[in-house]
Amino acid sequence: MKGSTLKALYLLCASSVCATPALAADPVKIGAAVYGLQGEFMQLWTRAAEMHPAVKSGDVELTVFDGRYDALVQDNQFDTMVTRQFDAILFVPIDANACISAVAKAAASQIPVVGSNTRCNTDMLASFVGSDDVKAGEMVATAVLDKIGNKGNVVIIEGPIGQSAQIDRLEGIKNVLGNHKDVKVLEMRTANWSRAEALALMENWLTAHRGQIDGVIAENDEMALGAIEAIKAAGLNVNDFAIAGVDGITDALNAVKSGEMESVLQDAEAQAQGALDVALRLVKGEDYQPGSEIWKAYESGMPWNSGKEAQYNVPWTPVTTANVATLLQKR
Structure with missing residues (x-):
């Protein structure tokens, strides 16, 4: 092959025509440490997190940890997530004070922790999405x-x-x-x-x-x-x-x-998917737009505000004879 032909082929393959396809970005690794999965409410919370659009699309690799109603178990699960270098953690603690050391471990490794549903008495949480x-x-x-x-x-x-x-x-x-x-x-x-x-x-x-x-x-x-x-x-x-x-x-x-x-x-979907969206904003940056529809549903009472709020309060809904049939249909 002549030199001019080789040069032309090189220039062609340096362009998009012969370029190797870009590798897909690795999914964001998020752990969800919940206090226990025995009761239905935390099962609903977990199911909602797993149904978040970013999880369903594969953009997020979500791992749920069952805390078995034990603060020590949850603490050990944080050790696992820190060791495996998770990108962010969603935390539903069993004890408001025993949880502090777990959050401190993640903070020391620069892993943001977003609280949800139940609180942890520490200012090291990146944000909290729950209800009053x-x-x-x-x-x-x-x-x-x-x-x-x-x-x-x-x-x-x-x-x-x-x-x-x-x-x-x-x-x-x-x-x-x-x-x-x-x-x-x-x-x-x-x-x-x-x-x-x-x-x-x-x-x-x-x-x-x-x-x-x-x-x-x-x-x-x-x-x-x-x-x-x-x-x-x-x-x-x-x-x-x-x-x-x-x-x-x-x-x-x-x-x-x-x-x-x-x-x-208590809206499990809003708490779980809202917390996951906040965690993704922390990982991906300020340009991230929330994927869950819950922000539209609660736009007046719980605005997104660029995902920067320290606390998001999901409103309560009294169950009445007027709305109970509709609520049951959603199950």
Whole structure:
């Protein structure tokens, strides 16, 4: 081959005609450390994160870690994510204080951590996407007290002691109870978000306070449903009790529809996908535009603001007979 021909071929292959196709960018590695996957709400949260457009397209490689309701397990999972050099972490901690060391590990390795659903008492979080749990506590307490006419006896079923949702919802409940001196709290104990534990508690309380309990204020729906099971098992009429919980899980929506309880919907999709969008903005930079539709749905109450907010509060939705059928259709 003549030299001029070789030169021409070289110039041609230096152009896009003979160029080797560019390799696709590696997906963004994001870990989601959730406190536990036993209950339906965190299952809904996880499913929503997995349905984010960036995950479905392969732009994000999402790894979900089940914390098994144990702060030490979550701490060890952060060790794994730091070692594997994840790009960002979504964190739903089981304990508001025990989580601090885990976040510090990630921060030391310059891995941004976005909190979601439950809080961690540290300023090292890059952002937080959740809901105001004090407000939720006020809403469920008000629902129960309204039904009993703001006088009578109630029991309170709490979440895991030390988790931010337990602390904040109890604060909200006490805010309401403090304004109603004719309401007496007969019992207050944790059932750790568990339907089974709440059932056992309620069985004991129905025996210890036979005929005296008018209302059940539960910090989540699973525990409210456990109380309902105990009432039915005791041969009592559920409609003789005022019962309310938080989350809007499927069984609770059906219980609202049948008139057995009240509930407040916590939007798992908005919390999970919102947190993932904020994490992607931290990784990709200020030009990143959110992929989830939730920002349009909550545009007036929770604007994107370039993903720079330290805190995003997803609004609560009271579950009513008017909207419960629509909410159930989405499941």
